Structures are given as structure tokens and as C-alpha cells.
Amino acid sequence: MFDSFVAGQLAIGASVGLTYALVAIGFTLIYRVLSAVNFAHGEVYTLGAFATLVAVTTLKAPPLAAVPLVIVVGLAAGLGIERVAFRPFRRFTDEASLKSRAVREATLLSSLALGIVGREAMDQVWHGQWLAIPQDKMLNQPVNLGGVMLSAGELAIAGLSLVLLVGLQWLLLRTRVGLEIRAVSSNLVGAQFSGIDINRVVLATFAVGSILGALAGMVVSLAYGSIQSSMGLTVVLKAFVAMVIGGLTSIPGAVVAGVLIGVAEGAASLWVASAWTEMVAYVLLIFTLIFFPRGLFRRRGA
Amino acid sequence: MSSLLEIDRLSRHFHGLRAVDEVSFGVNRGELVGLIGPNGAGKTTVFNCIAGTLAPTLGELRFDGARITGFAPERVAALGIARTFQNLRVFPDITVYDNVSVGAIGRAGVSFAGALLPFLERGRTRRIADSTSTALERFGLAAHAGTLAGNLSYGQKKLLEIARALALEPKLLLLDEPAAGLNGNETEALAVLVRDLRDAGLTILLVEHDMPMVMRVCDRIVVLDSGRLIADGAPAQVRADAAVRAAYLGDDS
Amino acid sequence: MNRPLPLGWLLAAVILVVVPAALWLFGSAYAARLAQLVLITALLAAALNLLIGTAGLLSLDTVVYYGFGAYLTAILSTNYGTTLPTEILAAAAAGALLGGLIGWPLVRLASIFFAVATMGLATIFHTTVLNWVDLTRGPMGYRGIPAFKLGEFTIDGWAGNYYVIAVVVLGGVWIVHRLTHSYYGNAMRAAREDEDCARAMGLSPHALKLQAYAVHASLMSVAGALYAHANNFLSPDNFVLLESGLTLTAVVVGGLGSLPGAFIGALVVVLVPELLRPLGNLRAFGFGMILFLSILFLPRGLWSEVSSLAFVRRHLFREGWLKR
Structure with a gap:
């Protein structure tokens, strides 16, 4: 039995889930390289949305032309976070101190603090209001996909996510930077001995992860049209949950878990009042962890 | 003398590999027993099965007359088996x-x-x-x-x-390669210390790589090779054993 | 072990005598409210310190048990006219029970998984409070919670409130002090440092962590009970994830594993945002900055600075330069 309303909700859920996945990939990349969590990642997503808003309103650019600006903003934010919240704790570059518990917890807290500061600063600048992308710039044209009604924005989210995921695989598997990132995440000491500059790789990781996060913010703001300084918080928490359910270090795991969360939320919205769907991701998280204490997809040897 | 620890046809398999294969030996009260063997002989696996870190695939462990097969480490410790760790913990x-x-x-x-x-x-x-x-x-x-x-x-x-x-x-002390990383003098001091503990009445099972030390301090030596027990006897007896020599020569480094 | 705590008496004297005297001489209702809030935050920080500093579990679920105790007390006192001892006991017992049930599966998780799971709990709690309108009155908040009652006697006025809170908070902090400065605390620290090794010594890390978790839940729930009366109004906004971050900041600023630090940390996280108030709504910004700067510049927390002063002073006394 095919119910187009149910299918529609699930499809919307899946596209929302893909944005969680895009944000989660940034987390996962950084975790693989540094064994640390970047809690300020959600603010990069928010900045991506604001950059889009500035591009289409102040600069009166068409939505697609916002892409370079968003990339630049994401890049700057990622490098800035690395410099301010992570670099100061990386005085030594041997593996023990890079991945030590003290450094992990210090960077977790410092990035959490930086995230709060960033969010509140944006709150001051934009006065905590919901801002809207002008209707004519939004990707809200309805699309009929075999009886399932979606908006162009939702399709754009799905499309962009797939393009970025493929691009990321290409970057990791086919380029020198990708090779170095993989080398550092699988064997830090070995990578150092083969002459890889750890700081450069960490910066590259932050750059790639943050660009993905900012682009996710852009496409979501174009699809749904409203932007607020705390919008990153909800998404970042769910992306974080996706990363953990996915097993912390697995990119495919994070993507699958992100989509799973999105679909579960979509499905839940069919049965319960929308206010309660906020809980779905976390209930899923806690049940997953009870049965799979280290997440669903654990990379071997990690 | 009665047995404090009895190991009865202990086996532990890893993905089809028999790391320990039907090993049986006992440790008597007040005795200092050495457990030796070339690398990969299964010493550490036996050790971990006794300490409760690994569960045996087959076989039985008895301590002080009671069955302790597959007990969790904290339970084993509470019964009176203390251990040290190979890499300082x-x-x-x-x-x-x-x-x-x-x-x-x-x-x-x-x-x-x-x-x-x-x-x-x-x-x-x-x-x-x-x-x-x-x-x-x-x-x-x-x-x-x-x-x-x-x-x-x-x-x-x-x-x-x-x-x-x-x-x-503890009633039984398990020492996992205590001499690893020590220099000659320190090993000597350790040997004296272990001997003193034994003389004070403590039962000790010593897993060790340093052959001279084991030969000198132990009352009895158990030798494993490729997961099987190949010798069990007094130091002099073990030293003269053909199978032991073959195992060590084959391994020889 | 079991070192006497002259510092503890000093702390008790400051809280029970000096602060009330100062409030009475120079204070305002506003200052008294802040003093109460500092004390309640200190109890939260002490409980969190037990969990993070001693048991090594980095947790973000403060608001769950804090809020649970607060709403429980609000409902009990509004509907059944309960008195203070009943409420404290109910909050402590129910908090421990809830913490035990939730902690059972959670404390097994490795560090980062545990932190994320507790973060999830905080959000689940907030959503529940916001939407279970029949029980919590939802986003409108729970108004008109009566004052503290002791038997037939109703405690009102700032001094009464202050003393009730001070005594309960000192009791809670004393419990944490006893647990951490005893062999029991050693067992927990062993479980924190090396789980396998602790097991080889006959300890059960799971049981120890679960107990620490249940105690922390119980104490936070008691802190919530105090807050419900002190504030006589609860809103779901009081129990968002950010408030867990506030307690975490107090712990980090005060110094991990340090109980006097819990009071200092609480003082900083409550007062600094208040000082920033004239500049606008900078509360969250303020404590974000405090957290960041203290991690960067005071990796051992403020208390290690203060205690090194104490160390110097002890030596001066011993040398006889200063007579006590």
C-alpha cells in the first residue's frame, strides 16, 4: 500500500537527515584526526546560513552565486576555530599528548565555550530574531515526484548532499591532502615519520569539515527560508548524535545514522505531536548505545 | 602438598586458532612456579584465563577447591588471586x-x-x-x-x-613478566624479592622471559610451546629436557 | 585520609555567619537572592565534581536531575502542602532512584559516548517538561510555589530562606567531601584511571560509577527542590542544556576535584553574568567567555591558585613568622 503523504514525510525526513549527515561528517573528520570533538561546529552551519542571507539580500545575488561566499566563510570559520580553540592545546605533537585525555577534554570544553560565545555574538548582531530569506530567492517550488510532493529545496538538499559526499570520497581517496588526512587518522606517529606536517593536515581537516557544514547551512536556509542565531544548536546536537550512533569514526556510518535520524523524525511526526519529535533523535541514541555501546559502525582497529 | 590452583585441560581458541590447547598443570600451596615458553606459546593467554580477563573456550580452573572457570576479574581477585601487569598499570x-x-x-x-x-x-x-x-x-x-x-x-x-x-x-600472586624492562641489577633485586615472598609462604605463578632468573628462583617450571604443555618439572629437569631445548632452539633468536 | 578540614569550618563560618551578616548590614533582596543562587549552584557543582572529578564521567545532564527535583517539589508542595524534610527526602530518594535506573545502562559507556548520551537526556528532559502540560504546566511555567514549610511554620523572608538553603547545601557538600576523601573515593579514582586494573584489584567499576551517578543525581535533585521554593516559579527555560553548561563551567573554573573550588566556581558563574547585565543580555556570552578563558589560562582551575596561597601561609605559620 503506497500512501503518498507518508512517503512524503519520510522523504522530507531523509532530506533533513542528509543535512545532519553533512554536519556530522565535519565532526567525524576532526574526530578521526584528533580524537577530539569540535563543539563549535554548529556555529559554522549558522554562519553559512547568514552568509547566504547576506548574499541574497544585501548583495542581491542569485541563490547559486552565494556558494563562493559561503565556502569562504566556512573556510575562515573552520580555520579560526582551529586556531583559537584547538591549536593552543597542541603544544606537543607526539601521539600521546595529541590524543591524551586532558587535551581531548580541554578542546571539547574550549570549543563548547567558543561555540557559546560565537552563538551569543551572532545573537547580539542579529538581535536573536528569526530572519527570512526573501520568497523569490527561496527554493520552494513544489515538485511532484511520482505522487510524492516535495519542494525544490528539499531536492536541492538531497542533491547537494550526494554531490558533496561523492566529492569528499574523491578528496579523501584521490588527492594528496586526502591521503595525508587518512594517514594521520590511521597512524599519527607513522604519518609524522613519513614527513607529513600534522598542523597542515589538521588545518585541512577543519577546512573541509567546515566548508561542508557551511554549505549545509546554506542549502537549509534556502529550502526553509528562516534563519536564527541558535539554529545551529539543534542541528549540531543531532549531527553529534548521528556521529555517535555511526560509531564516531566512520563517515558512511555518520551518513547512514544521520539519514536514519531524519527518517525516524519524519515517521514520528506522523504519529505524535510535532513538539515531541524533538526527542526522537535522543531516544534513538540512548537505545542504540544500550545495545551497541560503541555505535553501529565501528572502523576496525579504531 | 595440596594444589591451590588446578588447571584442567584448559583451551582457548581465537578465530579457530588454538592459542592454548588442553593445558593441565597445578600450583601447590607455598610453591613458586614459573610459566615459560617461546613467543606465542600461549603463556599470556593462560595467565589471562586464570586472572579472568579471558574466558576459556574449554576446560576448567579450580582455585582452593572451587571452580573459577570464566569468573570476572573482580571475582577472581576477591577470592584471593592478585596479579600484576606486563606493561605497567x-x-x-x-x-x-x-x-x-x-x-x-x-x-x-x-x-x-x-x-x-x-x-x-x-x-x-x-x-x-x-x-x-x-x-x-x-x-x-x-x-x-x-x-x-x-x-x-x-x-x-x-x-x-x-x-x-x-x-x-592474596593466596596466589600472578606476576606477568615482572623483569621486562629492568636492568641486570634491578632484575637481581627482583629475584631476591620474589624469593623472599615465596619464603614468607606466598604461592606465586611467575610468567617470565628472563630464563636465568626463572631457572634460579622457581621451585618448578611449566613450559608451553605453540599452546601445548611440553614440560613440567624442577628447573634442572626442564633444562635437560629435549623437547624444551628443541622448542627454544627452533624459536631461537 | 580523613584529614580534618579546618577549611571546611572556615567555609561553614563564612556561609552561616559572614555572608548573612553582610547581607543584613548592606544587602538588598536582590543580593540575598543571588547569595541563595550561588549556594544552590555550589551544590550542583559539588555533585558534578563528584561525577567528573572523582568518577571521571564527563556529564551534561545536570538539568535533568536538577529539574526533576524542582518539578517534583513544586508538584508536591502545591498539591499536597508537604513540608521541608519530606520534600528533601523525597527529592533525594526519587533522584537517586531515577539516577540509578538511567545510570545502569549509561555508566558503561566510554567517555565521549557517555557525554553525548547525557546531552541527549538533557534534551529529552527539556522536551518532556515543555510538552507534558498536565504535569508541568508547560511553557507557561509553574507559578505560585509556596514558601518553605517546617512543620506548621512557614519560613518567609530572605534570612529564613537563606539559612534553609545554606544548611542543606552544606550537608550535601559534606556528603561529597566524605565520599571523595575516603577509601571509597580512592576506589572511585581507581575505576576512573584504569578500569581493567581496578577490576584486577577486586573492585567493580560499574558498581562504583553507578553509585557516583546515583549520588550526583540525588544531590542535584535536592538542589532542585531548594530552587523550586527559593524561586517559587519554574519555567522549562530554567532547564535547558545551556544550564548544564553553566554548572560545568563552575566546576572547571573552580578546579576539578576541588570542593572549595565548587563554591568559588559557583560565585564566578552566578556573579559575573550579573555584573554583565547592564551591558544587555550577555549572560550566556559571559559564561562562555569564562569557560574559554579558564580552560586556556587556568587549566587546573582557580582553586589550585588559592590553595597554593594556603600552602605558603601554612609554611609561614610553621616558621613562626606569623602567630595564629
Whole structure:
């Protein structure tokens, strides 16, 4: 039995889930390289949305032309976070101190603090209001996909996510930077001995992860049209949950878990009042962890 | 002499590989037994099965007459088997005193109520304090009681591990390669110490790589090769054993 | 072990005598409210310190148990006219029970998984409070919670409130002090440092962590009970994830594993945002900055600075330069 309303909700859920996945990939990349969590990642997503808003309103650019600006903003934010919240704790570059518990917890807290500061600063600048992308710039044209009604924005989210995921695989598997990132995440000491500059790789990781996060913010703001300084918080928490359910270090795991969360939320919205769907991701998280204490997809040897 | 620890046809398989294959031997009360063998012979696997870190695939372990096969490490410890670790496992961020007290705590137990209302458990607290100070004195660590364990020298950390295990007041002490990483003099001192412990009546199972030391201190030696027991006897007997020589020559490095 | 705590008496004297005297001489209702809030935050920080500093579990679920105790007390006192001892006991017992049930599966998780799971709990709690309108009155908040009652006697006025809170908070902090400065605390630290090794010493890390978790839940729930009366109004906004971050900041600023630090940390996280108030709504910004700067510049927390002063002073006394 095919119910187009149910299918529609699930499809919307899946596209929302893909944005969680895009944000989660940034987390996962950084975790693989540094064994640390970047809690300020959600603010990069928010900045991506604001950059889009500035591009289409102040600069009166068409939505697609916002892409370079968003990339630049994401890049700057990622490098800035690395410099301010992570670099100061990386005085030594041997593996023990890079991945030590003290450094992990210090960077977790410092990035959490930086995230709060960033969010509140944006709150001051934009006065905590919901801002809207002008209707004519939004990707809200309805699309009929075999009886399932979606908006162009939702399709754009799905499309962009797939393009970025493929691009990321290409970057990791086919380029020198990708090779170095993989080398550092699988064997830090070995990578150092083969002459890889750890700081450069960490910066590259932050750059790639943050660009993905900012682009996710852009496409979501174009699809749904409203932007607020705390919008990153909800998404970042769910992306974080996706990363953990996915097993912390697995990119495919994070993507699958992100989509799973999105679909579960979509499905839940069919049965319960929308206010309660906020809980779905976390209930899923806690049940997953009870049965799979280290997440669903654990990379071997990690 | 009666057996304190009996190992009966112990087997442990890893993905079809028989790391330990039907090994049987016993450790008598008051005896110092060495467990040796070339690399990959299965010594550490046997050790971990006794300590409860690994569950045996087949076979049985009896301690003091009771079955302990597959018991969790904390249960094994509570019955009176203390162990040390091959690669130093002191608690680095707490003091030497606190490190040793953990062994004593494992023996005497602590409770939530006792922590809140100390008069409920005065006897227990005194026992912990006593066995902690005794162990500290015995290993010459009393002077460092307030030092963070992470700041001790390598040799002192080794001693600390043994002191902590003894604070558990065990019936059987399992030593996992205690001489690894020590120089000649330190190994010598360790040999004397282990012998002293045995002379004081403690039963010890020693897994060790340093052959001269094992030959000198042990009452009896058990030799494993490729997961099987190939010899079990007095040091002189084992030294003369053809199978043992073959195993070590084959391995020879 | 079991060192006497002259510092503890000093702390008690400051809280029970000096602060009330100062409030009475120079204070305002506003200052008294802040003093109460500092004390309640200190209890939260002490409980969190037990969990993070001693048991080594980095947790973000403060608001769950804090809020649970607060709403429980609000409902009990509004509907059944309960008195203070009943409420404290109910909050402590129910908090411990809830913490035990939730902690059972959670404390097994490795560090980062545990932190994320507790973060999830905080969000689940907030959503529940916001939407279970029949029980919590939802986003409108729970108004008109009566004042503290002791038997037939109703405690009102700032002094009464202050003393009730001060006594309960000192009791809670004393419990944490006893647990951490005993062999029991050593066992927990061992479980924190090396789980396998602790097991080889006959300890059960799971049981120890679970107990620490249940105690922390119980104490936070009691803090919530105090807050419900002190504030006589609860809103779901009081129990968002950010408030867990506030307690975490107090712990980090005060110094991990340090109980006097819990009071100092609480003082900083409550007062600094208040000082920033004239500049606008900078509360969250303020404590974000405090957290960041203290991690960067005071990796051992404020208390290690203060205690090194105490160390110097002790030596001065011993040398006889200063007579006590």
C-alpha cells in the first residue's frame, strides 16, 4: 500500500537527515584526526546560513552565486576555530599528548565555550530574531515526484548532499591532502615519520569539515527560508548524535545514522505531536548505545 | 602438598586458532612456579584465563577447591588471586599511598554508608590502613607515599605494582613478566624479592622471559610451546629436557 | 585520609555567619537572592565534581536531575502542602532512584559516548517538561510555589530562606567531601584511571560509577527542590542544556576535584553574568567567555591558585613568622 503523504514525510525526513549527515561528517573528520570533538561546529552551519542571507539580500545575488561566499566563510570559520580553540592545546605533537585525555577534554570544553560565545555574538548582531530569506530567492517550488510532493529545496538538499559526499570520497581517496588526512587518522606517529606536517593536515581537516557544514547551512536556509542565531544548536546536537550512533569514526556510518535520524523524525511526526519529535533523535541514541555501546559502525582497529 | 590452583585441560581458541590447547598443570600451596615458553606459546593467554580477563573456550580452573572457570576479574581477585601487569598499570594521577590502598580496598571492601559514617566501619578502615602501610614499608615506598605515582621511576613503579597486588593479601600472586624492562641489577633485586615472598609462604605463578632468573628462583617450571604443555618439572629437569631445548632452539633468536 | 578540614569550618563560618551578616548590614533582596543562587549552584557543582572529578564521567545532564527535583517539589508542595524534610527526602530518594535506573545502562559507556548520551537526556528532559502540560504546566511555567514549610511554620523572608538553603547545601557538600576523601573515593579514582586494573584489584567499576551517578543525581535533585521554593516559579527555560553548561563551567573554573573550588566556581558563574547585565543580555556570552578563558589560562582551575596561597601561609605559620 503506497500512501503518498507518508512517503512524503519520510522523504522530507531523509532530506533533513542528509543535512545532519553533512554536519556530522565535519565532526567525524576532526574526530578521526584528533580524537577530539569540535563543539563549535554548529556555529559554522549558522554562519553559512547568514552568509547566504547576506548574499541574497544585501548583495542581491542569485541563490547559486552565494556558494563562493559561503565556502569562504566556512573556510575562515573552520580555520579560526582551529586556531583559537584547538591549536593552543597542541603544544606537543607526539601521539600521546595529541590524543591524551586532558587535551581531548580541554578542546571539547574550549570549543563548547567558543561555540557559546560565537552563538551569543551572532545573537547580539542579529538581535536573536528569526530572519527570512526573501520568497523569490527561496527554493520552494513544489515538485511532484511520482505522487510524492516535495519542494525544490528539499531536492536541492538531497542533491547537494550526494554531490558533496561523492566529492569528499574523491578528496579523501584521490588527492594528496586526502591521503595525508587518512594517514594521520590511521597512524599519527607513522604519518609524522613519513614527513607529513600534522598542523597542515589538521588545518585541512577543519577546512573541509567546515566548508561542508557551511554549505549545509546554506542549502537549509534556502529550502526553509528562516534563519536564527541558535539554529545551529539543534542541528549540531543531532549531527553529534548521528556521529555517535555511526560509531564516531566512520563517515558512511555518520551518513547512514544521520539519514536514519531524519527518517525516524519524519515517521514520528506522523504519529505524535510535532513538539515531541524533538526527542526522537535522543531516544534513538540512548537505545542504540544500550545495545551497541560503541555505535553501529565501528572502523576496525579504531 | 595440596594444589591451590588446578588447571584442567584448559583451551582457548581465537578465530579457530588454538592459542592454548588442553593445558593441565597445578600450583601447590607455598610453591613458586614459573610459566615459560617461546613467543606465542600461549603463556599470556593462560595467565589471562586464570586472572579472568579471558574466558576459556574449554576446560576448567579450580582455585582452593572451587571452580573459577570464566569468573570476572573482580571475582577472581576477591577470592584471593592478585596479579600484576606486563606493561605497567599504576594509576598515574593518584598518590603512591592511594595506589597501594586500592589493593587493600579490594580485599576489605568499601561501602557507601561506611564512607559517609566512618564509625560504622572503623575496623575495616583500620585494616585498609594497616595493610597499605605494611605493603608500603615492605617495598621501601613509604618515603614516597605522597608522590603521584606517575612521577616514580620505572623500577619504583614495578615495585608499586607488586606492593599494590600484595595489599590485596592474596593466596596466589600472578606476576606477568615482572623483569621486562629492568636492568641486570634491578632484575637481581627482583629475584631476591620474589624469593623472599615465596619464603614468607606466598604461592606465586611467575610468567617470565628472563630464563636465568626463572631457572634460579622457581621451585618448578611449566613450559608451553605453540599452546601445548611440553614440560613440567624442577628447573634442572626442564633444562635437560629435549623437547624444551628443541622448542627454544627452533624459536631461537 | 580523613584529614580534618579546618577549611571546611572556615567555609561553614563564612556561609552561616559572614555572608548573612553582610547581607543584613548592606544587602538588598536582590543580593540575598543571588547569595541563595550561588549556594544552590555550589551544590550542583559539588555533585558534578563528584561525577567528573572523582568518577571521571564527563556529564551534561545536570538539568535533568536538577529539574526533576524542582518539578517534583513544586508538584508536591502545591498539591499536597508537604513540608521541608519530606520534600528533601523525597527529592533525594526519587533522584537517586531515577539516577540509578538511567545510570545502569549509561555508566558503561566510554567517555565521549557517555557525554553525548547525557546531552541527549538533557534534551529529552527539556522536551518532556515543555510538552507534558498536565504535569508541568508547560511553557507557561509553574507559578505560585509556596514558601518553605517546617512543620506548621512557614519560613518567609530572605534570612529564613537563606539559612534553609545554606544548611542543606552544606550537608550535601559534606556528603561529597566524605565520599571523595575516603577509601571509597580512592576506589572511585581507581575505576576512573584504569578500569581493567581496578577490576584486577577486586573492585567493580560499574558498581562504583553507578553509585557516583546515583549520588550526583540525588544531590542535584535536592538542589532542585531548594530552587523550586527559593524561586517559587519554574519555567522549562530554567532547564535547558545551556544550564548544564553553566554548572560545568563552575566546576572547571573552580578546579576539578576541588570542593572549595565548587563554591568559588559557583560565585564566578552566578556573579559575573550579573555584573554583565547592564551591558544587555550577555549572560550566556559571559559564561562562555569564562569557560574559554579558564580552560586556556587556568587549566587546573582557580582553586589550585588559592590553595597554593594556603600552602605558603601554612609554611609561614610553621616558621613562626606569623602567630595564629
